[in-house]
Amino acid sequence: MLAKMPPLRKELLRIAEMVPASARVLDVGCGSGELIEYLARTQNVDARGIELSQHGVNACVAKGLSVIQGDADTDLSEYPPSGFDFVILSQTIQATRQPKAVLEQLLRIGKRVIVSFPNFGFWKVRLKLALTGRMPRTGTLSHAWHETPNIHLCTIADFVALTREIDAKIERSLAVEEGGEIRELSEPGYWDNLTAEGAIFLLMRPHAAPGPT
Amino acid sequence: MGESYTFPADRPLALDSGEALAPLTIAWKTYGTLNAQKSNAFLLCHALTGDQYAAGVHPVTGKPGWWSSMVGPGLPIDTNRFFVICANVVGGCMGSSGPHDINPANGAQLGLSFPVITIRDMVRAQALLLDHLGIESLFCVAGGSMGGMQVLQWAASYPERVYSALPLATAARHSAQNIAFHEVGRQAIMADPEWNAGDYFAKGTNPSKGLAVARMAAHITYLSEAALHRKFGRNLQNREALSYRFDADFQVESYLRHQGLSFVDRFDANSYLYITRAMDYFDLAADYGGVLAQAFRNTKTRFCIASFTSDWLFPTTESKKIVHALNAAGANVSFVEFETDKGHDAFLLDVPEMFQTLRGFIDAAAQARGLGAGRV
Known part of the structure; x- marks a missing residue:
């Protein structure tokens, strides 16, 4: 997809852990194929990818x-x-033109959807904007405002609101902290939106059968 | 030299036209060795003016085979690992049944009484050859241009016999523009008085001028404006100034004349008519209710579709239509486009990124098929 952010190794590993062996997986915005290569080699996953850059x-x-x-x-x-079985959108949703329509398509073609994104509600982002009055640039959001591929940044709270709007079920949510540590959330709240640098969500489409595939 | 087999007259080739072709003769060439499991057979499908001599030195022209950059020991289609088979298409002029066949009734060439053949007929004949060779399933079917059409037809007609498929620089149907170019070529042949309604063998004539013009026109479509400019520009041929005559003043004219003249030494005019017709008739979706995805329903074949940026004869948009259909069918498909100014012919030429990428696809498929990890 549009220039991806440097993937966090731990984050991709955590995403891979969510995918059962031998599943059928589509990685949308697969970049150089790091995740699908890992899934195919270690978990015998039937992994496919879509990538914008030829x-x-x-x-x-x-x-x-x-x-x-x-x-x-x-x-x-x-x-x-x-x-x-799984469609993965890792660090890409913020670079799409129509995140809502993309998410709806993902839920249509995948029985489960994994989305990860940088959290614009992270306290350092908020503080930079508040103190400097300039568009914040951080480790994960490193581009200047006029050249960033990230045209639709959101906070964890924004994303949760979008899942409600399209009636998607959140099966799991995880906070990615600044050092790369990942912690499971029971339900993303105000504090998580402030402390997490990024997030990973496992979604199911509305009315789909619950339980593992 | 290659091999050849004439099927018994009671085993005719049933044609799309409704006619039956008998006796059917297929000429082919193999490279490498078939393994004990018969799981490493690799079928190559040649393009319009190609033949079974894909690798090594061509016995007629003395030049390298049409895919000698791809096929050979240690090359992406590695003859140390794969048993490579390439057959001359039905209608061709390098040993398989075609309009040059002699009618035993009168000792004359069949000419235009040879039945019109299609891409599917070519593929059916190849399937008969594989039966004859005792090969049930193919590790891979590969080819470019008309060869790519055959690859698609193979995957659609015999999905259980095709483990992986590699169609390059091709389309699921021949475009109006491409039919138009073919018609120019055919009319050039038919306008040559030596063509004699296809009966030139008996009349002792040879429509070589018409065939050369057909080749010249077609050859332009295989290149690109950028490549022609890079190679020739407006450079003059062996002269300092314009001649103010109709000699080949420009290098590009001289080049095209050479292409035309050398072609007639190795190709038959009637074969050119028949094979261009087969390409024109190709429309894979038409056999599946107009829905291309239906041609690949439930396919387990691994596909890699490839196109070239400067190919305006079989442009990337045509490859993308195939990819869309395969996606809709849930097929395992890769799609690559290579940046080059070499036009349609790029699939036959030295494009290092193509070699590297296709090697990756072939090696991964070979590993999945249990044929070993390939090069170390």
């Missing part, structure tokens, strides 16, 4: 991964419903 796609295919060039905003509609 250079990234060719590199993935040269590594033996099944990846196509495509755009999350326009190319998800061609996939059949429930074609994948």
Whole structure:
């Protein structure tokens, strides 16, 4: 997808842990294929990828991964419903033009959806904006406002509100802390929105059968 | 040299036209060794003017085979690992049944009484060859342009026999523009008085001028404006100034004339008519209610679709239509586009990124098939 943020190794590992062995997985915005390569090699997962950059796609295919060039905003509609056990959108939703429509498509084509994103409600972000009056630049949000691919940043609270709006069920939520530590949340609250640098959500579509696949 | 087999007359090739072709002769060439499990067979499908001599030195032209950069020991299609088979298409002129066949009734060439064949007929004939060779399933089917059409047809017609598929620089149907270019070529052949309604063998004539013009026109479509400019620009051929005559003043004219002349030495005019017709008729979705995804329903084949940025004959948009259909069918598909100014012919040329990427696809498929990890 649009230039991805440097993936956090621990975060990808945690995402991989959520995926059961031999599942069918689509990684939207798979970059250089780090996650799907890991899933295919260690968990015998039938892993596919979509990547916006043709250079990234060719590199993935040269590594033996099944990846196509495509755009999350326009190319998800061609996939059949429930074609994948898991669809993953790692550090990409904030770079899409229509995050809500993309999320709805993900919930259509995947039985479960994993989304991770940087939290714009993180206290350092808030403090930088409050104190300097300039668009905040942090370790994970490193671009200047006029050249950032991150055109739709949100906070954890914003994201939770969006899942309610589209009637998606939050199965799990995890806070990614500044040092990379990841902790499970029972329900994301005010304090988590302030202390987490990022978040990972496991979503299910409305009315889908509960329980592991 | 390659091998050839003529099937018994009671085993005809049933054609899409409704006719039956008998006796059917297929000429082919193999490279490498079939393993004990017969799991390493790799079928190559040649393009319009290709033939079974994909690798090594071509016995007629003395030049390297059409895919000698891809096929050979240690190359991406590694003949140390795979048993590579390439057959001359039905309708071709390098040993398989075609319009040059002799009618035993009168000793004359069949010419235009040879039936019109299709891409699916070519693939059916290849399937008969595999039956003859005792090969049930193919590790991979690969080819570019018309070869890519055959790859798609193989995956649609015999999904259980195709473990992986590699169609390059191709389309699921021939476009109006491409049919138009083919028609120019055919009309050039038919306008040559030596063509004699296809009966030139009996009349002792040869429509080589018409065939050369067809080749010249087609050859332009295989290149790109940028490549022509890079190679020739407006450079003059062996002269300092314009001749103010109709000699080949420009290098590009001289190049095209050479392409036309060398082509007629190795190709048959009637074969050119038949094979271009087969490409024109190709529309894979038409056999599946107009929905291309239906051609690949429930497929387990691993696909890698590849296109080239400067290919305007089979542009990337055509490859993307195939990818969309495969996605809709839930197929395992990769899609790569290579940046090059070499046009449609790029799939035959030295494009290092293509070698590297396709090697990755082939090696991963080989590993999944239990054929070992490949190069170390």
